Amino acid sequence: MTNFQPSIKLSPRRYRRKGEPYVWLSGGTMALGMVMIVAIVGLVVIRGTSSFWPSEIEQFTLGDGRVLTGSVEAERPLGLGDLPPKFDGTPWKQHELPASRENLGPAKLDGTPWKDEDIPSEAPRELLIMQGNQESGISGSYFTWVKSDIPDLQRFQAGNPHSYASAVVARKPIAGIARIERLEKGVLTGFVVAVKDGDEVKIAKTDGRTLDEVWAVFGQERDKAVAVYEERVRLETDELGDANAEIAEYDRRIKRIAYDHRDSKMFVAAMQWLNKQYDLWVAKRTPPEEIMSAHGGDTGNIDELRRRQLAEYETILQEWRGTLSTYIGDIGKLTAQYPLTDAERVYIAEVFGIMHVRADVFATLFSLTDLKVKQIRANEEKATFTLETADGRSADIPLVKVVRAWRPNEMGFFDKLGVYFDRAWEFLTAKPREANSEGGILVVIIGTLIMTMLMAVAVVPFGVITALYLREYARQGAIVSAVRIAVNNLAGVPSIVFGIFGLGFFCVIVGGSIDSLWYPELLPSPTFGGGGIMWASLTLALLTIPVVVVATEEALASVPSAQREASLGCGASKFQTIWKVVLPQSMPGILTGTILAMARGAGEVAPLMLVGAVKAAEDLPIDGTSPFVHLERKFMHLGFHVYDLGFQPPDTDKTKPLVFSTALVLLLLIGLLNIFAIRLRNRLRKKLQTSHV
Amino acid sequence: MENGAVIQHQQPRAESGTIPHPRFDFGEGKKSRREGEIEESVVLVENFNLWYGKSQALKNINLAFPKNRVTAMIGPSGCGKSTLLRSINRMNDLISSVRCEGRIMLGDADIYAKDQDVIQLRKHCGMVFQKSNPFPKSIFENVIYACRINGERDKTKLEEICERSLKRAGLWEEVKDRLHENGNSLSGGQQQRLCIARAVANDPDVLLMDEPCSALDPVSTSKVEDLILDLRENFTVIIVTHNMQQATRVSDYTAFMLLGEVIEFGRTDKLFTKPDKRQTEDYITGRFG
Numbered sequence: 004m005t006n007f008q009p010s011i012k013l014s015p016r017r018y019r020r021k022g023e024p025y026v027w028l029s030g031g032t033m034a035l036g037m038v039m040i041v042a043i044v045g046l047v048v049i050r051g052t053s054s055f056w057p058s059e060i061e062q063f064t065l066g067d068g069r070v071l072t073g074s075v076e077a078e079r080p081l082g083l084g085d086l087p088p089k090f091d092g093t094p095w096k097q098h099e100l101p102a103s104r105e106n107l108g109p110a111k112l113d114g115t116p117w118k119d120e121d122i123p124s125e126a127p128r129e130l131l132i133m134q135g136n137q138e139s140g141i142s143g144s145y146f147t148w149v150k151s152d153i154p155d156l157q158r159f160q161a162g163n164p165h166s167y168a169s170a171v172v173a174r175k176p177i178a179g180i181a182r183i184e185r186l187e188k189g190v191l192t193g194f195v196v197a198v199k200d201g202d203e204v205k206i207a208k209t210d211g212r213t214l215d216e217v218w219a220v221f222g223q224e225r226d227k228a229v230a231v232y233e234e235r236v237r238l239e240t241d242e243l244g245d246a247n248a249e250i251a252e253y254d255r256r257i258k259r260i261a262y263d264h265r266d267s268k269m270f271v272a273a274m275q276w277l278n279k280q281y282d283l284w285v286a287k288r289t290p291p292e293e294i295m296s297a298h299g300g301d302t303g304n305i306d307e308l309r310r311r312q313l314a315e316y317e318t319i320l321q322e323w324r325g326t327l328s329t330y331i332g333d334i335g336k337l338t339a340q341y342p343l344t345d346a347e348r349v350y351i352a353e354v355f356g357i358m359h360v361r362a363d364v365f366a367t368l369f370s371l372t373d374l375k376v377k378q379i380r381a382n383e384e385k386a387t388f389t390l391e392t393a394d395g396r397s398a399d400i401p402l403v404k405v406v407r408a409w410r411p412n413e414m415g416f417f418d419k420l421g422v423y424f425d426r427a428w429e430f431l432t433a434k435p436r437e438a439n440s441e442g443g444i445l446v447v448i449i450g451t452l453i454m455t456m457l458m459a460v461a462v463v464p465f466g467v468i469t470a471l472y473l474r475e476y477a478r479q480g481a482i483v484s485a486v487r488i489a490v491n492n493l494a495g496v497p498s499i500v501f502g503i504f505g506l507g508f509f510c511v512i513v514g515g516s517i518d519s520l521w522y523p524e525l526l527p528s529p530t531f532g533g534g535g536i537m538w539a540s541l542t543l544a545l546l547t548i549p550v551v552v553v554a555t556e557e558a559l560a561s562v563p564s565a566q567r568e569a570s571l572g573c574g575a576s577k578f579q580t581i582w583k584v585v586l587p588q589s590m591p592g593i594l595t596g597t598i599l600a601m602a603r604g605a606g607e608v609a610p611l612m613l614v615g616a617v618k619a620a621e622d623l624p625i626d627g628t629s630p631f632v633h634l635e636r637k638f639m640h641l642g643f644h645v646y647d648l649g650f651q652p653p654d655t656d657k658t659k660p661l662v663f664s665t666a667l668v669l670l671l672l673i674g675l676l677n678i679f680a681i682r683l684r685n686r687l688r689k690k691l692q693t694s695h696v
Numbered sequence: 697m698e699n700g701a702v703i704q705h706q707q708p709r710a711e712s713g714t715i716p717h718p719r720f721d722f723g724e725g726k727k728s729r730r731e732g733e734i735e736e737s738v739v740l741v742e743n744f745n746l747w748y749g750k751s752q753a754l755k756n757i758n759l760a761f762p763k764n765r766v767t768a769m770i771g772p773s774g775c776g777k778s779t780l781l782r783s784i785n786r787m788n789d790l791i792s793s794v795r796c797e798g799r800i801m802l803g804d805a806d807i808y809a810k811d812q813d814v815i816q817l818r819k820h821c822g823m824v825f826q827k828s829n830p831f832p833k834s835i836f837e838n839v840i841y842a843c844r845i846n847g848e849r850d851k852t853k854l855e856e857i858c859e860r861s862l863k864r865a866g867l868w869e870e871v872k873d874r875l876h877e878n879g880n881s882l883s884g885g886q887q888q889r890l891c892i893a894r895a896v897a898n899d900p901d902v903l904l905m906d907e908p909c910s911a912l913d914p915v916s917t918s919k920v921e922d923l924i925l926d927l928r929e930n931f932t933v934i935i936v937t938h939n940m941q942q943a944t945r946v947s948d949y950t951a952f953m954l955l956g957e958v959i960e961f962g963r964t965d966k967l968f969t970k971p972d973k974r975q976t977e978d979y980i981t982g983r984f985g
Contacts, residue, residue: 478792565829568787569891573842574819574898583844584831690878691832 044670051667054660055426057411057419060180060192062393063132063149066160067168071147072180072192072393073134074411076656081127081150087162095154100126102154112157123152130171131656135182135190140398141390145189146656176412177393179214184406186436189657195221195408196397197389207389218410221388221402228386228402235379238372246369248628253361255524260350262524273341273351277331281358284330285365289319291374295381309378316374324366331358430664435639439618439648440657444665446623450536450616450638451672453624455605457540457634458547462604463597465544466551467586473552474559475581487556494549502610505542510534510614514635530635534615536624537634542614543607547600554599558592559585588691594684598677605673608642616643618651641669735762738901738932739784744798746779746788753779755956757798761902761949766924766933768947768964770940772979776956777936781904784934785821786814802901819846822895822931826907828887830879830894835871838879838890842898857897864930865893866923885916889923896931903927905935909942921946940980944968952976 018024058074065071086095090108099106101123110116132147150170153159160167183191197207198220206212206220257274264270294316331337334352343351384401391397407429409422433443469490477483514531522530531537562585570580608616617637624636645665648658737760746754754776761767769777779788786807788794800807807817819842830838837844839858848854858875862868867889871882879890888908895903905924909917924946927933937943943950944964951961952975960967960976971977 563829565825565827566831568790568823568825569829569831569894570841571790572785572787572818572821572823572825573845573894574815575842575845576815579845583841588832 047663047667047670050660050663052427052664054664055423055430057182057409057414057422057426059176059411060182061174061176063130063171064173065149065168066156066170066172070394071132071134071143071149072177073132073147074182074192075130076133076146077131077659078128078151081129081153085150085163085166086127086154087158090155090158100154101152107155112155112161121156123154125152127152127154133190133192133656135192136392137188138191138390138398138400141191141193141392141396143392145654178412179410180393180412181218181408181410183390183400183408184441185400185404186406187404189437189441191390191400193390193392193397195388196391198224198402199387199389199399200224201385221408224386224388225402225405225408228383229405231379231383232403235376235383238376238379242368242372243376245628246364246372249364250361250369253357253364257354257357257361258524260354264347264350267344267347269341269343270347270351273337273343274354276341277337277351277354277358280330280332281327281362284327284362287326288323288366288370289316291316291370291377294319294374295378305382309375312378313371313374317371320366320370324362327359327362331355430661431668434621435619438653439644440652440654440661444639444641444644444668446620447639447641447644447665448668448672449623449625450620451605451641451669454536454540454543454611454638454640455601455676457536458543458604459597459601461541461544462547462551462600463593466548466596466600467555467593469548470552470555470559471581471586474556475577475585490549490552492549493545494553497609498546498607499609499613501542501546502613504545505538505610505614506534509538509541514538533635534613534617534637535635536615536638539611539615539638539640542610543604546607546610547604550600550603551593551596554596555589555593558589558596561592562588591684591688591691594680594687598680598684601676601680602673605676606642606669608640608646611640611643616640618643618647641665641672645669735765737761738763738803739934740799740801741780741784742799742801744780744783744796744800746776746783746794746796748791749793753956754783754796757958759951759958759961761932761934763932764928764930765948766928766935766946767949767951768943769934769936769951769953770938770943770979771953771959773938775953777951777953778906780953781906781934781936784902784904785818785823787823789814819898820900821902821904822898822900824888824891824895824903824905824908827911828884828891830882830887830890832878832880834876835879835882835890836875839893839897841894861893861897864896864927865889866919866926867893883916885912885919888912888916888920892920892923892927896927901932903931903933905933907936907938910938917942940968952979954979 058076060072060074063071063073083095083097083100088094089099089106095102095106104117104122107117107122111121128151129148130151132149133145134143134147135145136143137145148169150166151174153170156167156170156172159170179194180192181195183193183195185191194208194214195217196214197209198205198217204210205224206217208214208217261271261274264274294312297315334348334355337343337351338348383403386402387399388402388405389397389399407422407425409418411419411422414422430443431448432445434446435444436442473483473487473490477486510533514529514533514535518526518530518532566584566588567580570584571577575583615637617639620637620639622633622636624633624638625631626633645662648665649655649662652658739759739761741757741759744754744757745752757780759780769780771777782788783796784800784802784807788796796808798808802817802820805817806812831841833841836858839861840848840854843854843857848857859868859872862871867886870886871877871890879887882890888911892903892908908924909920912920921942924933924935928948935943935947947964949962950964950967952959952967952971952973954975960971960973962972967976968980971980977983
């Protein structure tokens with residue numbers, strides 16, 4: 004017989020002693036955390052993805068008689084305090100909304116009975132109506148907050164006439180209305196009633212055509228106009244851009260030579276004279292407009308006309324190119340005027356050479372492309388369409404400005420889905436327009452990616468070497484402990500402090516030294532001496548070093564001493580042991596540190612504002628112009644972009660949806676980087692797995 | 697410790713042409729051997745003392761380990777046998793508080809000499825540890841690790857060394873078809889033999905084994921023991937063991953250590969049947985320790 008008795012009743016004390024409440028407590032804490040994470044991510048995902056949906060366009064009649072035609076872009080609850088009391092004089096309570104018949108009383112204020120359509124089915128709220136139409140002739144308010152679903156409009160009008168002015172008294176969808184996104188000045192809302200090419204009317208509703216027929220022609224003509232526009236943009240960015248880059252490079256070389264001889268008065272004077280003469284020559288160029296007006300005769304065929312203009316301009320340019328020598332003369336003539344030393348004459352000869360090459364580029368590639376661009380520009384806005392607003396006003400808009408157009412009230416679900424993905428795709432792959440409030444964020448994504456990669460490339464070797472020294476080589480003692488504590492404490496330094504350090508050290512001291520050594524001719528405008536992607540990456544690398552050092556130290560410590568002994572016992576040196584045995588086995592831990600560092604660095608914004616992230620940077624740090632990698636360039640960053648969209652824009656209503664979309668992209672980007680690194684780590688772990696016998 | 701064997705250190709004969717080693721006489725030879733046969737020693741420990749910080753772990757050790765023989769070191773835990781073993785390839789250098797005095801000769805080189813290259817020394821003293829510790833690399837890479845360290849790149853040579861070492865370790869037949877599998881995929885006994893193969897790949901003079909079978913099952917143990925007997929052909933083996941049966945099975949000579957001192961050293965059959973010292977008898981009969 005034993006004394007053991009199974010306990011049937013669990014007293015609270017025994018229960019507590021069993022540890023059950025702590026299990027529940029820790030489980031509950033984790034559940035709370037999970038709920039919060041899901042809520043945050045869910046909010047970002049929902050708000051971030053819903054903004055591309057083409058919502059219906061309705062007509063809203065307001066209390067003061069205004070008529071708005073637009074889509075609902077946002078809504079917020081209307082405070083109960085704004086509502087006049089119920090019919091029995093008591094205030095409204097939240098649970099009584101949306102209003103029901105008993106709360107509204109037996110009859111309306113004027114004695115007529117309530118009808119079903121008088122009773123709102125939703126609680127009162129404010130809606131943000133986007134109308135757009137910032138165009139002379141049809142302009143109205145772009146965004147308007149209106150009050151909707153007021154329980155008792157008559158009482159509301161009597162009790163709160165000021166608010167009633169912006170209350171919706173009627174709303175109805177309108178057939179055939181279009182929403183048009185433009186390159187500039189935002190969206191349009193209205194009917195497309197005519198399409199014109201110059202003075203020629205291609206199709207018009209007034210000729211008895213239906214809106215659908217006009218819409219079809221509008222689509223075709225718009226595609227044609229955009230194709231021409233895209234050709235013009237290509238010419239501008241590619242060919243004109245290349246020519247400009249080349250000319251800028253020649254300018255830089257001439258400036259450099261001038262800078263190197265800044266102490267020789269004669270040389271400076273000669274350079275001044277040369278530059279002046281060159282500018283005089285440039286001023287004599289026949290502007291493309293002159294050719295275009297001289298040869299503007301009506302030939303009927305625009306392509307033929309353009310070819311003729313181009314050929315004519317080419318001969319004029321050739322002739323003009325030949326006159327350069329009469330302006331800058333030759334070295335003999337120059338040195339007769341400005342006595343130069345022999346060494347200086349060599350450099351002046353080089354300047355002559357560069358000026359001639361520069362003149363070649365200027366007189367051929369640059370000027371001819373200039374003409375082509377201007378030819379297209381002169382005609383591209385001729386094709387227009389007529390937009391008629393719901394209140395009957397109309398305006399002619401160039402077709403070339405149309406980015407996208409759709410008629411949401413005529414579209415089925417899948418058509419809308421098409422527009423949705425089209426807009427989402429544009430957001431991901433286009434450049435920003437209109438002070439970032441429209442267009443896409445491709446440059447921002449790439450800027451963030453490059454910066455994060457550069458940061459990882461900088462931080463991993465530095466952090467790993469530091470950790471290796473601290474853990475494997477340094478004699479453990481007070482100094483190493485102090486260093487370790489200092490490194491760990493770096494993680495606690497506010498990131499803006501790192502930004503200030505980066506600005507002071509990298510940009511000003513290091514960048515400034517680079518500029519004065521290698522780019523003195525461009526001073527005072529900085530090359531490396533300002534913010535740039537390299538300095539931003541290095542600043543973030545400093546910021547994230549503790550993460551890598553701590554993770555690496557732990558990984559090194561976790562390599563069993565038996566492995567080190569085995570290697571040393573085979574006659575390996577300490578370095579060989581570290582390189583061949585310890586480091587490979589620490590790799591998963593090092594990668595964990597890298598993942599954490601990248602996640603931390605990619606999301607950091609504050610220091611970047613000081614060392615190179617900017618609101619708008621068209622040029623990427625990596626592109627097709629030599630030397631292809633431009634680490635001195637400023638860049639755009641997703642985190643900074645979120646801040647910029649949310650707090651800096653001229654119109655927050657316009658950019659608010661983009662804040663969430665950008666935040667979502669940032670989350671996804673960090674998530675993808677992490678998934679990549681985690682998969683890499685898991686593969687390594689699998690390879691290194693030690694079976695415990 | 698002048699018991700069990702009369703040791704006569706002899707100067708190396710310069711004219712012999714072989715690597716000169718100190719020679720010593722074991723007095724009574726093994727039964728199969730002639731009385732007074734002279735054995736050649738490889739490792740010679742002279743007046744060796746070692747301290748961990750302030751506590752002395754080895755006290756005035758004098759021992760000579762004969763060539764191509766298996767010498768076992770037995771004794772209770774903490775008697776210093778592992779420390780002595782690890783002193784021979786200077787593994788104790790890794791512990792910063794260790795201090796030592798006296799000489800250990802490998803051949804005619806003083807391994808504690810100031811200009812001694814520890815890395816070269818370890819290449820001449822292969823070591824096998826208590827717990828098998830293959831690297832998380834392929835079997836092939838494990839075996840040729842030492843060659844990789846030496847910068848050997850010739851693939852045929854590496855393969856040759858790998859095969860020879862695995863054959864010496866008696867593992868070749870079992871793994872020859874899966875040389876590129878992870879070393880950790882082998883069983884415990886195979887892993888230990890893989891470690892032996894890795895240790896002999898360098899062609900060391902001495903093979904130091906620190907309780908190589910303590911983590912193995914009886915079947916694997918007997919395989920490793922057979923292997924140790926075979927290894928004697930090519931190497932001088934020094935083995936630390938807790939298992940006295942194992943010592944009798946595999947060793948030619950045995951040293952009994954207690955509290956940092958060598959109590960008795962001699963031929964294994966003699967030490968286990970007619971020990972000279974009282975402490976030895978007590979220990980081997982299980983009266984203490």
